[in-house]
Amino acid sequence: MSLAILIGILLVGGLLALLADRWGDGTPRWVSLVTIGVALVYLLTTVADTAPEYFNTTAAIGSDWITYLKLDWIPRFGISFELAMDGLSLLLVILTLLLGLIAVSSSWSEIDFKQGLFQANLLWTLAGVTGVFLAMDLFLFFLFWEVMLIPMYLLIAIWGHENKAYAAMKFFIFTQFSGLLMLLSIVVLAWQASLTNGSYSYSYFDLLGTTLNSNLEFWVMLGFFLAFTVKLPGFPFHTWLPDAHTQAPTAGSVLLAGILLKTGAYGLLRFAIPLFPEASMNFAPIAMSLGAAGVIYGAVLAFAQTDFKRLVAYSSVSHMGFVLLGLYAWNNIALQGAIMQMVAHGVSTAALFMMAGAIQHRLHTRDMRRMGGLWHDAPRMGACALFFAVASLGLPGLGNFVAEFLVLLGLFAVNPWITAIAALGMIGAAIYALWMMQLAFQGKPEELREFGDFGSREMATMATMMIILVCLGMYPQPVLDLAQPVLDSLQKLTPNIEAVVALTQVGVMDQ
Amino acid sequence: MNIDDLQGLLPLLTLAAGATALMLQIAFARNIKLTSFLAVATLLAATLSIVWAGESAPRFVTPLLRADKLALVFSALFCVAGAVTAILSMDYLNNRGDEPEEYFLLLVLSTLGACVLAYASHLASLLLGLELMSVSLYALIAYPDKTKLPLEAAIKYLVLSGAASATMLFGFALLYATTGTLQFSAMAQQLANIDTGNITLLVASVMIVTGLGFKLSLVPFHMWTPDVYDGAPAPVAGYLASVGKAAVFVVLVRWFIASNLFRFSILIDCIALLAILSMLAGNGLALLQTNIKRMLAYSSVAHMGYLVIILVVGSDLAHRPLAIEAGMYYLIAYTATTIAAFGLLTLLSAGKSQKENIQLHDVSGLFWHQPLYACLMLVALLSLAGIPLTAGFVAKFYLISSAVSDGRWILLGSLAIGSSIGIYYYLRVVFYMTRRVEEHKNIPEAAHGLIEKFMTCTLIASILLLGIVPQSLMEYLRSILQLVN
């Protein structure tokens, strides 16, 4: 029940924030902050209560699920309200809530139009994303998957920048069309399963191991793959992302980059590959090529941008390419790397978008050619930017490095050539990240301007994210431990790929 | 004709008696308040009478009408839809035209026609119901607003609909010539002995498909739809789009089941083609509209395209129950949603300016100055687009489930493409509604009565409830359809 309550807290919080508009100008953001805080505390306490054995690392694998909830919903089709949480979900939900806090903080003084509705939409997006990470019924999963887009659409469409109509629409149509294909795939899968089981069920656990004929399996897998890759976003379905990120308000960009993209990766890891192991294995070379293409293409395009936010957006494409590579390498090290990348990229990109938002709020432009010399005016801001820029380019000692290193290490065992190509992307990252620093913060300002440095609220937010990245980089073991049981059980589901896993099992022992 | 028979017909009798009473009331004491109250009371009484009528169902009341649960459920739906339309149009009528009382009389008569269609088990009663409904609608379109546009719409609808009815009637005659009966179930026995390639039957089915395709506005018989919806007063357009379509579809489904028309594969292929054309062309043309009514008209073309998929799926006996169930659920969801969408246009056009506020820029900024009405439109549009948590999503899911189980990939592909196009034009309206207030100038004067607010909340709640807790309705439809099949 605790999981339903968690989502409930966020939904009710959104409603309260909406009403809070009447009580005073600044109230909604406090309501929002308190709501996320309460949700976070509630999550941690219940997890600590219900499943200490899960964290007991001395036992190699604890129980697979920390908590589990199943209520009948539409028995006519075997649809139930089924939520479950394991280490992976827990990690991502914590990330979601943390970035939620950061998003609230980053929009603290930016939003002056209908604050209540803004915070409500923000909280509802969080609720939807949390639902995506927890849902174990495919119908329910699809429901959260689609519903989280509506508040996000409104965030972009109402509070976005100059070209918001185009960006919001493009974002919504891309994700909806691919979502529709996924719905078709889900229905086909459930129908095939019902032929063997005798009754409809949309439960993940009932659908695992459904045998389809290989032709059908390919098409159904493709439906899932498209939906998740569009969201990820993988090359060549990434074109919505630069527009949506650029036009969204800062909090919207933070949520989009930080957590919405992760739902795509999560979907691939949890659903697309385990449900269709054979088709996925056959498809893996193509998926990995797309991943490598994304890494390179994103890096090259990021370098060509003059818009701060667009640059960060394309860097996301590049980084999420690593996730795609790690997932389809499907061995323990690469998967750990992919999960690590999801968390680290979430934090570092959120910070960069917050930076972009802060600059835009002060300068009213995102054009880096008109910045220049910001370090002089705002040294604290410059220092933060430098930190996250080098985090993004993969400086050893920070989370992103661990992630990308693990992905490349795991991938090497599977496909050395693609690994080599992807590694080039890291060079590209160094170029565009430093280019960005150079353009925006170094050099001489082109015009005279009043420019305020980060205040204490912003510094606190930035510091939190820095600490997280340093911890991830210096001592990633807790995150790896949390994800390990999940990966073990997922890999058990896909015996066909075990040959590859065995090859790299040695590496796991070392950790 | 005994007392049980009369009990089964209770909704029809209530509506007929109510219409007569309305006529007398209008004749002797013209009073818009009293008339609207009587009309709503009649429609609600007819709805309630269904509980009692259900006790004697199912039974044939003469060979013409079959009083079963299916007929009763849809009669209830049509009566409620009629009542909602009547309530929503009160303010609209108050502010325009003189002597608007007959509007309610026509509305009750049209609902009576729709209910007869739900009961029909004979081509004669089908025609009777269809004409009663349509003739009332011609008058309804031209009645409240005495300007050129509604008149043009009414005449266009009259002429074209008349031509369609005539074509259909010719088809019926040919059908009668081959089978010697007009009764659905008797026709099944006759048709079973006839080769499916019989030339007279083919000609008959082409004519009937043309006629019914016109009424359902399937491509390529859809030309009238945007013009008529555009010209018709908003509440009438909503009623025409929802009840006018749903009633025809219900009788079509009943006929297909009772006479087992599913075995004529050419007919089924033909319907599949119409479905694909309607889904693609309907959505594609809706994309080009800036007038919300015309957009909704094309969107209704597309929705009818989705809906007739179930006739194609139903041609396989194994999947027929699921298909019919899906179709019935879709109809209910579609009716609620369409009434809601046009209801908003009615409320917006109710102001004293006597102008129909139906252009995209008329709704701009609606979120900020009429949040409740904007929510109604948002929910209705999301439901039409098939976004989860709304009735439209569950309906579409149902439809997809049935089509998948029959492996109709081409139809499913067209549905996916059509729906994605649909999202664009539905969301465009949402985007206009969220524009900041400074960005536009004149705010249309909307209805602001308590009863309108109450109806708005009810409509929002019903669309959401159908989308969130559909189980009981699904089970109910399933149980009644087992009897029909």
Next chain:
Amino acid sequence: MSGADTSLWPFVVYFFAVLALVATMLGLSWLLGQHRANAATNVPFESGALSVGSPQIHMAVEFYLIAIFFVIFDLETVFIFAWAVAFFELGWAGFISISIFILLLGVALVYELRSGALDWGIKTRSGAPTSTLTQEAQK
């Protein structure tokens, strides 16, 4: 079916004969007639006098309305005839049915009477469709 075919062919012949006759008449007059395109060619022939004013004169539609009512009520008597022929076979059920039918006709008549449809002359109802059209035509 073959019996029906043989009995139908005179109609087919007749149909085509009519078509042929009309086509011949029109075709011959076109072939033999003169073709001129003068200024006066399309003017209505009024025995030499030039036509004046618009032919679209607004007439009161009372004639039309009354005629329609007559046709409707006259048509309803068909049903009464049908009932009367089978009076004894239908018994009380038939009697009740026809009574309801006649009652409904009566209500309709009352409605017409009260709403002024049978009044001769200018209607009380303002802004009726005909008058709007008149205004628009005058513009």
